[in-house]
Amino acid sequence: MELPSWASYAAAWLATLALVFLSRHQLRRRSQVHLPPGPKPWPIIGNLNLIGQLPHRSIHALSQKYGPIMHLRFGSFPVVVGSSVEMAKAILKTYDVTFASRPKIAAGKYTAYNHSNITWSPYGPYWRQARRMCLMELFSTKRLESYEYIRKEETNALLRGLYESSNKLVTLKDHLSTVSLNVISRMVLGKKYTDESEDSIVSPEEFKKMLDELFLLSGVLNIGDSMPWIDFLDLQGYIKRMKALNKKFDRFLEHVLDEHIERRKGVKGHAANDMVDVLLQLAEDPTLDVKLQRHGIKAFTQDLIAGGTESSAVTVEWAISELLRKPEIFNKATEELDRVIGRERWVEENDIVNLPYIEAIIKETMRLHPVAPMLVPRLSREDCKIGGYDILKGTRVLVNVWTIGRDPAIWENPDEFFPERFIGKAIDVKGHDFELLPFGAGRRMCPGYSLGLKVIQTSLANLLHGFTWKLPGDMKKEDLDMEEIFGLSTPRKIPLVTVVEPRLPPHVYSP
Numbered sequence: 001m002e003l004p005s006w007a008s009y010a011a012a013w014l015a016t017l018a019l020v021f022l023s024r025h026q027l028r029r030r031s032q033v034h035l036p037p038g039p040k041p042w043p044i045i046g047n048l049n050l051i052g053q054l055p056h057r058s059i060h061a062l063s064q065k066y067g068p069i070m071h072l073r074f075g076s077f078p079v080v081v082g083s084s085v086e087m088a089k090a091i092l093k094t095y096d097v098t099f100a101s102r103p104k105i106a107a108g109k110y111t112a113y114n115h116s117n118i119t120w121s122p123y124g125p126y127w128r129q130a131r132r133m134c135l136m137e138l139f140s141t142k143r144l145e146s147y148e149y150i151r152k153e154e155t156n157a158l159l160r161g162l163y164e165s166s167n168k169l170v171t172l173k174d175h176l177s178t179v180s181l182n183v184i185s186r187m188v189l190g191k192k193y194t195d196e197s198e199d200s201i202v203s204p205e206e207f208k209k210m211l212d213e214l215f216l217l218s219g220v221l222n223i224g225d226s227m228p229w230i231d232f233l234d235l236q237g238y239i240k241r242m243k244a245l246n247k248k249f250d251r252f253l254e255h256v257l258d259e260h261i262e263r264r265k266g267v268k269g270h271a272a273n274d275m276v277d278v279l280l281q282l283a284e285d286p287t288l289d290v291k292l293q294r295h296g297i298k299a300f301t302q303d304l305i306a307g308g309t310e311s312s313a314v315t316v317e318w319a320i321s322e323l324l325r326k327p328e329i330f331n332k333a334t335e336e337l338d339r340v341i342g343r344e345r346w347v348e349e350n351d352i353v354n355l356p357y358i359e360a361i362i363k364e365t366m367r368l369h370p371v372a373p374m375l376v377p378r379l380s381r382e383d384c385k386i387g388g389y390d391i392l393k394g395t396r397v398l399v400n401v402w403t404i405g406r407d408p409a410i411w412e413n414p415d416e417f418f419p420e421r422f423i424g425k426a427i428d429v430k431g432h433d434f435e436l437l438p439f440g441a442g443r444r445m446c447p448g449y450s451l452g453l454k455v456i457q458t459s460l461a462n463l464l465h466g467f468t469w470k471l472p473g474d475m476k477k478e479d480l481d482m483e484e485i486f487g488l489s490t491p492r493k494i495p496l497v498t499v500v501e502p503r504l505p506p507h508v509y510s511p
């Protein structure tokens with residue numbers, strides 16, 4: 001039915017008035033809002049022109065100019081960066097619940113089953129339930145203890161592998177990711193699905209490549225996330241890569257789930273052997289607040305494998321790199337190991353409390369090389385005020401722990417690798433001391449931190465205990481490249497290649 005012309009005029013007038021009113025209201029609101037300082041944004045791109053290949057370093061440089069709380073624009077999205085202990089505390093503690101969500105970005109959509117994993121799910125009942133599962137089931141002290149034998153067996157395999165490679169060139173990260181992938185696969189999936197001997201559907205090398213790609217794509221600055229209207233162009237090709245990666249992971253996860261479901265069939269009261277079993281059990285629980293579906297189990301499983309594999313390997317590789325540049329630290333560490341452990345056995349998890357210097361090396365590595373230099377982005381759920389500045393609902397929030405780790409107001413000679421700074425200090429990495437936050441803090445803090453720490457501590461302690469480390473050929477320590485690449489983790493740009501020599505009597509290395 002056609003409207004009479006006077007009615008169309010009136011409707012048009014009303015719409016125009018409403019628009020004028022709304023834009024005036026927005027302008028008035030914007031002029032009343034007191035945003036943190038920051039560089040002037042360009043139309044359309046905002047401040048993206050100021051962000052280079054290593055965003056944490058670009059943002060670090062900007063925060064030196066604009067201060068510890070800074071306002072940026074990535075395309076059409078406001079971004080606030082906190083770069084001091086006070087701001088980290090405000091964001092991750094005082095206003096933790098306000099900033100407990102995550103922005104919906106392409107990585108969450110295409111690689112994590114439409115934000116169905118823990119890392120990318122928005123704040124709400126689904127995510128809260130996931131965290132409860134982590135706390136009560138997946139990472140409970142009892143469950144972690146029950147898997148200690150797995151960690152021990154796999155660490156021993158790493159040490160044997162290195163022993164066999166004595167005096168040859170060793171690409172350390174390959175060995176480290178094998179051990180963490182094996183540990184996490186056996187804990188999460190019940191076996192090493194990537195082991196060539198066990199009818200695997202993907203080779204270990206291919207799977208490690210998939211994990212590297214997942215971490216890279218989860219952290220990249222995808223232009224479409226800042227300028228959604230050009231998202232469909234996929235200018236950097238990242239979306240294409242995300243979709244291809246998801247296909248590979250899905251094939252693998254489908255196979256894992258099918259096998260687990262088959263094994264559980266017909267066995268009444270089947271005891272959970274691994275974390276996938278626990279998730280399948282939980283999915284059957286009628287009292288669960290939000291139903292856990294098949295794609296949710298796949299997303300969680302992928303999250304656990306990825307979170308558990310890459311981060312520990314990256315940290316230990318950085319630690320050995322730093323030590324190769326400072327042999328005196330290596331000597332101090334082996335002195336402690338010889339004194340506390342002796343030369344007749346390997347280091348076990350419960351020895352770590354007696355090895356304060358090893359713990360200090362790990363903290364110092366995490367200070368200078370935090371795996372996630374700006375944590376994982378958060379999203380403000382409502383307006384709030386920090387340090388007198390307004391942070392509006394919908395703002396993406398970053399905490400630059402890379403900058404905090406280099407703040408000369410907190411750390412003496414901040415660029416120097418000096419583990420002694422932690423000796424006798426009560427600074428921990430567990431989210432209570434805001435000067436050192438490698439796992440984040442608050443509600444979104446890493447749920448796998450105690451597992452991650454156990455793997456890092458025992459593998460690093462044993463690598464130092466069991467071997468002397470050298471750079472290949474006549475390479476000098478000054479020549480060792482210390483550049484990183486940026487993704488969701490920040491590994492070395494060039495993998496570390498070293499030569500190892502055994503330190504302990506030969507019988508300690510035999511199975």
Ligand code: HEM
Pocket residue numbers: 118119120131303304305307308309311312315371372375376377438439440441443444445446447448449451452453456
């Ligand atoms: C060296 C080891 C590790 C480091 C440095 C690390 C670091 C982090 C960081 C910085 C975050 C973001 C925290 C935030 O947003 O405030 C995080 C989140 C997360 N980590 Fe880890 N992580 C490690 C090991 C692990 C392990 C072993 C697992 C699981 C097996 C894991 C699973 C996760 C998950 C699922 C999240 C998302 C939490 C959420 O959004 O609620 N991580 N991790």
